[in-house]
Amino acid sequence: MNRLFRASIFSVVVCGAGAAAAEDAASVTRHGFCIRRDEMRCEEVALPGTMVAFDRLMKDEQGNRVVWYFTDQEVSDNSVLVHVLEAEDSDTDMVIKPDPSVAKDAKKLDSQLKKIGKKFAGLGALQVAPFRGEKSESYRIFTTLKVEGPGNFSGRVVDMSGNNVPISDKTTFSVFRRPG
Numbered sequence: 001m002n003r004l005f006r007a008s009i010f011s012v013v014v015c016g017a018g019a020a021a022a023e024d025a026a027s028v029t030r031h032g033f034c035i036r037r038d039e040m041r042c043e044e045v046a047l048p049g050t051m052v053a054f055d056r057l058m059k060d061e062q063g064n065r066v067v068w069y070f071t072d073q074e075v076s077d078n079s080v081l082v083h084v085l086e087a088e089d090s091d092t093d094m095v096i097k098p099d100p101s102v103a104k105d106a107k108k109l110d111s112q113l114k115k116i117g118k119k120f121a122g123l124g125a126l127q128v129a130p131f132r133g134e135k136s137e138s139y140r141i142f143t144t145l146k147v148e149g150p151g152n153f154s155g156r157v158v159d160m161s162g163n164n165v166p167i168s169d170k171t172t173f174s175v176f177r178r179p180g
Contacts, residue, residue, distance in 0.1 A: 028168040031071040046173040069155040075133040089151030090125035099131035
């Protein structure tokens with residue numbers, strides 16, 4: 001489940017604002033995969049390009065191994081941003097998993113989110129997770145990604161047009177299973 005966090009300690013420079021939601025200024029100051037988490041704090045980040053042992057990943061309430069993709073961002077208004085996560089070595093599938101901050105708009109967003117999913121569809125499972133920030137506030141958002149086994153995992157933040165939000169290029173890491 002995604003979680004929202006207001007963080008006044010993050011200082012972000014926001015680039016110019018546009019009129020439509022897809023053009024609204026948004027900036028990501030930090031993003032990546034968290035393999036150990038305590039509330040809103042990421043205790044251990046999987047650095048881009050690194051490999052992490054499957055048995056080191058935390059378990060959710062159902063006993064599934066998980067990682068969290070997190071971003072710290074600032075938006076110029078209440079625009080919707082999207083975490084696009086891919087499990088490259090999983091069965092091809094797409095899941096739309098809205099954050100509670102967009103729950104009331106989920107049906108209206110569905111068509112555009114499917115377009116974003118098609119734009120980024122690759123050879124694995126894709127999770128598209130929209131969320132809404134609040135004007136001129138810095139936020140930390142976590143999106144849970146279930147890890148069923150070894151593979152490559154990637155994440156990025158895009159706007160509702162599918163364009164990368166500044167400073168949120170695709171980041172990846174790998175999971176491997178230890179012998180024995």
